[in-house]
Amino acid sequence: MQKERAQIRLFSSLGKGTGDLIRKLGSMALFFAEGFCKIFRRKQTREIINQVFYIGAKSTNIVILIGLFTGMVLGLQLYYTLIKFGSEGVLGSVISLSLIRELGPVLTAIMITARAGSAMAAEIGILRISEQIDALYTMRIDPVRYIVSPRIAAAIISFPLLTAFFDLIGILGGYLTGVLLLGVNAGAYFYRVQSYLDIVDIRGGFIKSLVFAVLVATICCYQGFFTHLRTDSYGAKSVSLSTTSAVVMSCVMILVSDYVVTSFLM
Amino acid sequence: MDVPLIEFREVTKRFGDRTILDQISLKIYENQITTIIGKSGTGKSVLLKHIIGLLEPDEGTILFRARPVRDMGKGEWDAYRSQVSYMFQNNALFDSLTVFDNIALPLRQTTNLRKREVMRKVMTRIQQTELTEVVRKYPSELSGGMQKRVALARALVTDPKIVLFDEPTTGQDPIRKNIILGMIAHYRRLFGFTAVLISHDIPDVFFIADRIILLWEGKAAFEGSYEESTHLDHPMIDEFLHSLEGFQDELTGLLSKQVFKNRYTMTLQRGKVDTTISAILFTVEFEPVADAFGAPIFEILKIMGENINDYFGPLGGFSARHQRNQLLTILPHITLADAQSLLDTFAQRLWQEAFIDIQTMVRSRMGADMCLNLSVKAGIIEGRSTDDIDTIIALAETAQRTVAVYRCDQGGETS
Numbered sequence: 001m002q003k004e005r006a007q008i009r010l011f012s013s014l015g016k017g018t019g020d021l022i023r024k025l026g027s028m029a030l031f032f033a034e035g036f037c038k039i040f041r042r043k044q045t046r047e048i049i050n051q052v053f054y055i056g057a058k059s060t061n062i063v064i065l066i067g068l069f070t071g072m073v074l075g076l077q078l079y080y081t082l083i084k085f086g087s088e089g090v091l092g093s094v095i096s097l098s099l100i101r102e103l104g105p106v107l108t109a110i111m112i113t114a115r116a117g118s119a120m121a122a123e124i125g126i127l128r129i130s131e132q133i134d135a136l137y138t139m140r141i142d143p144v145r146y147i148v149s150p151r152i153a154a155a156i157i158s159f160p161l162l163t164a165f166f167d168l169i170g171i172l173g174g175y176l177t178g179v180l181l182l183g184v185n186a187g188a189y190f191y192r193v194q195s196y197l198d199i200v201d202i203r204g205g206f207i208k209s210l211v212f213a214v215l216v217a218t219i220c221c222y223q224g225f226f227t228h229l230r231t232d233s234y235g236a237k238s239v240s241l242s243t244t245s246a247v248v249m250s251c252v253m254i255l256v257s258d259y260v261v262t263s264f265l266m
Numbered sequence: 267m268d269v270p271l272i273e274f275r276e277v278t279k280r281f282g283d284r285t286i287l288d289q290i291s292l293k294i295y296e297n298q299i300t301t302i303i304g305k306s307g308t309g310k311s312v313l314l315k316h317i318i319g320l321l322e323p324d325e326g327t328i329l330f331r332a333r334p335v336r337d338m339g340k341g342e343w344d345a346y347r348s349q350v351s352y353m354f355q356n357n358a359l360f361d362s363l364t365v366f367d368n369i370a371l372p373l374r375q376t377t378n379l380r381k382r383e384v385m386r387k388v389m390t391r392i393q394q395t396e397l398t399e400v401v402r403k404y405p406s407e408l409s410g411g412m413q414k415r416v417a418l419a420r421a422l423v424t425d426p427k428i429v430l431f432d433e434p435t436t437g438q439d440p441i442r443k444n445i446i447l448g449m450i451a452h453y454r455r456l457f458g459f460t461a462v463l464i465s466h467d468i469p470d471v472f473f474i475a476d477r478i479i480l481l482w483e484g485k486a487a488f489e490g491s492y493e494e495s496t497h498l499d500h501p502m503i504d505e506f507l508h509s510l511e512g513f514q515d516e517l518t519g520l521l522s523k524q525v526f527k528n529r530y531t532m533t534l535q536r537g538k539v540d541t542t543i544s545a546i547l548f549t550v551e552f553e554p555v556a557d558a559f560g561a562p563i564f565e566i567l568k569i570m571g572e573n574i575n576d577y578f579g580p581l582g583g584f585s586a587r588h589q590r591n592q593l594l595t596i597l598p599h600i601t602l603a604d605a606q607s608l609l610d611t612f613a614q615r616l617w618q619e620a621f622i623d624i625q626t627m628v629r630s631r632m633g634a635d636m637c638l639n640l641s642v643k644a645g646i647i648e649g650r651s652t653d654d655i656d657t658i659i660a661l662a663e664t665a666q667r668t669v670a671v672y673r674c675d676q677g678g679e680t681s
Contacts, residue, residue: 043375135358138318139372139424140347146375 031225032218035148047150048157055116055151056158060165066111067166070103071095071173078174079182088178092189093196095174096167100197100205104167106258109159109212113250117220120151121246124224125239133225148225152217159213160206167205204265211261215253220246269332271296271428271460272317274486277326279312286312288484289326299454299461299474304481310464311355313481314430317462318352319343348376351426355433355464357417359405366392366401369420376424391419395449414446422453429454431463447474473591493589520571520593526586530596530655541651544597544605547588547662548574549643566624567591570642573620577612594659602648609646613669616642621672637674644669 039048074095082088124147127133136143171193178184223246230238270293279287286309294300294317302310315321316328319335327334330346338346359368370388373379379387392398395415405413414434421429431450435443451474454461463475472478472492480488480495488495520526550570570593574585578595585595597605621640628638645666649658 130361131354131356131358132360134315134320135352135354135360137320138350138352139376139420140344141372141375 028218028222031144031148031222032152032214034144035152035218035221038142038145038149039153041145041149044145044150044153047146048153051150051154052157054119055112055154056161059112059115059158059162062111062115063108063162063166064169066107067104067169068173068176070107070166071099071170071175072177073173074098074103074170075174075177075182079178079184088182088184089188090192090196091174091178091184092171092192095178096171096193096197097201099167099170099174100201102205102258102262104163104170105159105205105208105212106254108163108166108209109216109254110251112155112159112162113216113220113247113254117216117250118243118247120217120220121224121227121243122239124148124221125227125242128225128227129235129239143225148221151221152214155213155217156210159209159216163205163209200265204262207265208258208261211257212254215257216250219250219253222246223249268295270294270329271331272462273329273332274313274316275327275329277316277323277328279309279316279321280324285484287316287323290481290485292479292486292489294460294462295477296460297458298476299451299463300477300479301463301465301472301475302479302481303465306466308481309484310481311432314352314432314462314464317428317430318350319347320352348424349427350430351421351424351428352430353417353421353432353434355436357405357413359413359416359420361405364402364404365397365408365416368405368416369423372420372424387423391423394453395419411445415449418446418449418453422457422459425457426459428460428462431461431465433464433466435465450474520575520585520587526584526594527655529584541599542601542648543651543653543658544600544602544646544648545658545662546578546595546597546605546609547645547659547666548593548595549666550591550593551641551643552638565627566638566640567593569620569623569627573615574612577615578608581608588659594662596658598651602646605646605648609644609669613642613644616670617672621670625672638672639674640672641668642670643667 038044075091078091078094079088082091082094124133127147133143133147136146175186175189179186179189223242224239227238227242230241232238233241272294274290274292276289276291277287278285278289290309290313302313304310312321316323322336327336329335330338335343335346360371363371366388369391370384373384373387377384392401395418397412397415397419400408400412400416405416408416418434421431434450435446450461450463453459454474475492478488478490478492478495479486548570550567552566567587571585571587574583574593574595578585578597581597582599583595583597585593588594597608600608624640625637629636643666645662645664647658647661647665649661
């Protein structure tokens, strides 16, 4: 009897958890759809430019830094692996393919989540708890249009650009270690990069960065926008928890969706 | 009375198990200042948020000019909301925007005005609310009072027909409170909007309120003017309004209304001995009213009260504050002719001493160059001790005439 009850409790909590998750995902999808549609309303250009500057331009330095060191580490690791097979000549192609297909979009998305995504969730959360979002409503300014849409638009513009930047700097990083430090032929390095890369690889990386942009912007804005609906905390604590949830959920979703998108692209 | 501008009909709002508004019905009339009072947590802010549509009722109907807002189409609802402005308790200013940008935000986002026109409108409001020196500053760089003024300027920049003020004076010092209330009264006259105000600052807020709504346990326990509220014997009114009388009279230094009535009944009406009495009803007026709100009004009434007590007290007179700015003195066993003579002498004393004291106090509190135009009206009547006190007051009110005036450019005079 007790065993049956425990099983019922287990299935009941599983069902409730699944139901909540589906409801939340549906709610996020609607939130994104609303935010995306309102990108094309009037008076958005200035806000979108501001957000592109914040999410995109201000993330450039960190993307350059991470891209450079990722490329350099890849150069080191792959050189000593490839040399065992006498294939160090293909270093350029291996580095460029790993960066463009996989590491570029993923690491760029994670870096932007850490830098701009957390700020998005925290800023919108504070707007919410200090009644500034309500104030927008009372002034007949649509809060989703004014706050969320520019951030979604900016993410969609910035993610692919920063990813491209990351890839380029990463390839140069690989060049630094592979060619300048370890003595791979410079001509061979760039020839392999050029000859093995296909437009399909670049398009795949571009699609991934777009998917990540939508996920990160939606999750971070959603967590901030509905921070007042949290039942586990209130006020400043709810903003901090929303920010944490936004970052963790974004990172998890980046990796999960990376697998899904890759499996479709392959 | 006219059709109410906004009417709540049996509106109920629940949050979880808690019923905040419980079938509440109330009316808000056009071009009036309606003040909503009540203990904390009685749903005052919730009520205000229903008016602007931030919250929707679980049951009941909200009507705007007799039209249920829930039946309004998108265009009609948008047109309604364009007439309503809301000033939040915590101001809700955008921290990342300057004072100018905060005030300009609704114009930039909801209108098609040209940049120059936006600039002109915003600068007009900035000048009216005396914020010219902080135009480029951020809200966090301003004092609490200045932030309130920025919020007020933002609320008024779209020329709304209805402005909702959620505790605009909370956290302000007494002088600032009066300045903010004065600003609301002044701008209401200037721009002609309907104001709905939540305030705990009783009795100060009664100086500007045309109508009072008392929220009690989710219902409107009282709706009406301040004068009407003072005549009610409802237990909830007693608890909320009359409990404040001790506070009022600590400030004015006069008898509380209840003590005054008891004394009148005990000393004059006991045993039904019919004797002559005279009653003088004083009304203190300030000009301009907006400036007067910057001054500590109760300090002024206190100086008046002290002078009245000093002068009429030794003659057996006793006094109480009757209404917002009215003081009533009863002189037992004194005829009209004698009372008139006493009043003439008292009027001399007013402009020779009391007005000087008031101006000195105002200058010490508000700056050396501050001056307040004052006038005192007095209505004097003779009655019998068996007369009802309310009848006496009503008759004295009709007999009022100006007895002493202080003009800043001329000094004091009597008439």
